[in-house]
Amino acid sequence: MALEPCTEVPNQIKTDIPILKERGQREVFCGLTGIVWLHRKMQDAFFLVVGSRTCAHLVQSAAGVMIFAEPRFGTAILGERDLAGLADANEELDRIVDQLLERRPDIGTLFLVGSCPSEVIKLDLAKASERLNQRFFPKVRILNYSGSGIETTFTQGEDACLGSMVPVLPNSYEEPSLMIVGSLADVVEDQFQRLFEKLGIGPVYFFPPRRASKLPPVGKGTKLLLAQPFLSDTVRSLIARGATLLPSPYPFGIEGTTAWLKTAADAWHIDSSQFEQAIAPSVNRAKIALERYRQTLAGRKAFLFPDSQLEIPLARFLSRECGMELVEVGTPYIDRLLMESEINLLPVGTALSEGQDVEKQLDRCREAKPDITVCGLGLANPLEAEGMATKWSIELVFSPIHGYDQAADLAELFARPLERRRRLTV
Numbered sequence: 001m002a003l004e005p006c007t008e009v010p011n012q013i014k015t016d017i018p019i020l021k022e023r024g025q026r027e028v029f030c031g032l033t034g035i036v037w038l039h040r041k042m043q044d045a046f047f048l049v050v051g052s053r054t055c056a057h058l059v060q061s062a063a064g065v066m067i068f069a070e071p072r073f074g075t076a077i078l079g080e081r082d083l084a085g086l087a088d089a090n091e092e093l094d095r096i097v098d099q100l101l102e103r104r105p106d107i108g109t110l111f112l113v114g115s116c117p118s119e120v121i122k123l124d125l126a127k128a129s130e131r132l133n134q135r136f137f138p139k140v141r142i143l144n145y146s147g148s149g150i151e152t153t154f155t156q157g158e159d160a161c162l163g164s165m166v167p168v169l170p171n172s173y174e175e176p177s178l179m180i181v182g183s184l185a186d187v188v189e190d191q192f193q194r195l196f197e198k199l200g201i202g203p204v205y206f207f208p209p210r211r212a213s214k215l216p217p218v219g220k221g222t223k224l225l226l227a228q229p230f231l232s233d234t235v236r237s238l239i240a241r242g243a244t245l246l247p248s249p250y251p252f253g254i255e256g257t258t259a260w261l262k263t264a265a266d267a268w269h270i271d272s273s274q275f276e277q278a279i280a281p282s283v284n285r286a287k288i289a290l291e292r293y294r295q296t297l298a299g300r301k302a303f304l305f306p307d308s309q310l311e312i313p314l315a316r317f318l319s320r321e322c323g324m325e326l327v328e329v330g331t332p333y334i335d336r337l338l339m340e341s342e343i344n345l346l347p348v349g350t351a352l353s354e355g356q357d358v359e360k361q362l363d364r365c366r367e368a369k370p371d372i373t374v375c376g377l378g379l380a381n382p383l384e385a386e387g388m389a390t391k392w393s394i395e396l397v398f399s400p401i402h403g404y405d406q407a408a409d410l411a412e413l414f415a416r417p418l419e420r421r422r423r424l425t426v
């Protein structure tokens with residue numbers, strides 16, 4: 001069977017998808033995790049976590065193994081004296097920043113990243129950035145955001161980081177432009193840039209940029225197209241600066257990428273035949289590459305736990321392009337402004353859940369016996385031990401999965417655990 005991706009986005013709202021809302025025990029990482037991909041994206045930025053040894057271990061173990069050069073992140077560890085209020089944490093922080101900037105002249109932007117411990121002792125990092133900017137700006141810009149989170153999801157770290165940059169973006173006034181919001185792997189960014197050029201759409205800016213010192217302009221002529229679905233606060237701040245959101249499905253899979261590009265093309269009044277012509281080679285290549293994995297995935301059952309906030313677009317891809325059956329699609333929270341177009345594409349009757357009561361959800365998952373469970377690291381190992389195939393949701397944020405050329409790679413990320421489980425059980 002050949003895959004026939006749909007280029008039409010239905011515009012009626014599916015009111016028949018009931019949403020189970022749960023507020024209980026959750027299993028999630030905090031926003032510090034975002035540093036792992038953000039420090040690779042912005043090559044002149046440094047992320048200084050102001051936190052405890054636990055925070056340092058989290059970031060180091062998530063990113064450390066992949067480091068071959070001097071890292072662009074570190075932790076200013078709050079010791080017992082800081083936590084007990086016996087030392088002036090601001091003085092300590094200034095001393096560490098002095099040392100760091102003296103040793104690393106390559107740093108153009110320094111993010112002070114708050115954590116649970118810095119919030120507990122009420123260390124005001126906004127004031128600290130203001131103070132440090134007076135000394136170091138314009139050579140180095142100091143920004144701050146919070147990565148702490150018992151109540152947040154790990155992708156909110158990127159939202160908070162980008163949000164901290166919005167007030168310092170230059171003003172573009174009325175100049176029409178497209179801003180792609182959300183970090184993309186450089187290779188994917190280049191592919192999209194080529195497609196936008198082919199379509200005659202531009203100027204196109206990517207936010208975050210590869211160099212934090214080259215910030216994209218924003219203003220009344222800016223149209224926002226989101227590459228990531230977890231940027232609620234950033235989008236609202238950009239809208240407050242005059243930009244307009246182009247609501248769209250996300251560029252995952254062939255269908256999502258086509259709908260995403262079409263949203264931009266429509267805003268630029270690009271003729272349909274020019275659009276079809278520009279995307280045809282990429283679509284054809286992607287169809288052939290994806291077909292192989294579709295054969296493995298079609299008819300298999302998927303259960304998605306709430307973790308990365310990518311769950312709804314991924315579920316749409318798994319169901320509509322890979323032929324999988326969705327047992328439950330859990331997501332930490334649903335922002336209708338950012339997710340409506342995706343919810344409209346889910347099959348009628350999809351069990352959608354928002355928030356988490358982890359024990360109850362685990363019971364539902366065990367009972368349904370899915371072929372694959374997409375979840376955080378904390379749940380994956382126990383479920384694997386029970387004989388279930390799992391996919392770490394965090395891997396989907398680290399890997400290049402956007403766009404046509406990555407559609408098959410995205411499907412493979414789900415096909416691989418199924419194949420592994422099959423081999424273990426024969």
Ligand code: SF4
Binds near residue numbers: 031115117
């Ligand atoms: S910020 Fe909070 S949740 Fe994250 S590692 Fe530090 S202490 Fe743990």
